[in-house]
Amino acid sequence: MPDAEVAWRMATEAHSQALRRWCSAVSSTTGESGYGDPLTQPFWDAALEERLVIQRCGSCGTHQFYPRPFCLACSSEDVGWVQASGGGTIYSLTTVQRQILPTLPPPYVVALVELDKGPRILGWLVGDAPPEIGSAVRVAWTSRDGSSLARLQSG
Numbered sequence: 001m002p003d004a005e006v007a008w009r010m011a012t013e014a015h016s017q018a019l020r021r022w023c024s025a026v027s028s029t030t031g032e033s034g035y036g037d038p039l040t041q042p043f044w045d046a047a048l049e050e051r052l053v054i055q056r057c058g059s060c061g062t063h064q065f066y067p068r069p070f071c072l073a074c075s076s077e078d079v080g081w082v083q084a085s086g087g088g089t090i091y092s093l094t095t096v097q098r099q100i101l102p103t104l105p106p107p108y109v110v111a112l113v114e115l116d117k118g119p120r121i122l123g124w125l126v127g128d129a130p131p132e133i134g135s136a137v138r139v140a141w142t143s144r145d146g147s148s149l150a151r152l153q154s155g
């Protein structure tokens with residue numbers, strides 16, 4: 001197998017593992033599993049202080065979210081954490097009409113927001129302003145069961 005193909009497969013597997021860990025940590029907000037994954041722990045620690053942090057590559061400066069063990073732009077493993085402003089614009093959105101979480105009755109809006117530093121974050125959108133693609137939003141925080149959950153505030 002050519003080296004490039006081996007490297008691609010290894011990067012793909014590392015990405016898949018990071019995504020599984022991230023989804024596991026996110027599902028812990030519904031009480032399904034625990035926190036503490038070394039890759040995502042800085043995010044959860046900052047969330048307890050109601051701060052949004054994202055990764056920044058030390059080699060090329062690219063920002064990324066959700067957390068991964070390497071930079072998506074240049075594959076460097078020199079990725080650290082920086083504080084995001086919490087501001088962004090709605091890239092896409094949908095209204096959820098079916099009950100998925102027992103604690104979150106529909107309808108509610110889920111938005112994909114492009115943060116000021118570039119990465120996109122998916123979240124529950126709240127606020128009085130009618131949501132529209134391109135509208136400005138900010139990350140806001142809700143405390144629940146000893147953790148802080150990020151939500152997206154419009155208007």
Ligand SMILES: [Zn+2]
Pocket residue numbers: 057058059060061062071072073074075076
């Ligand atoms: Zn990079």
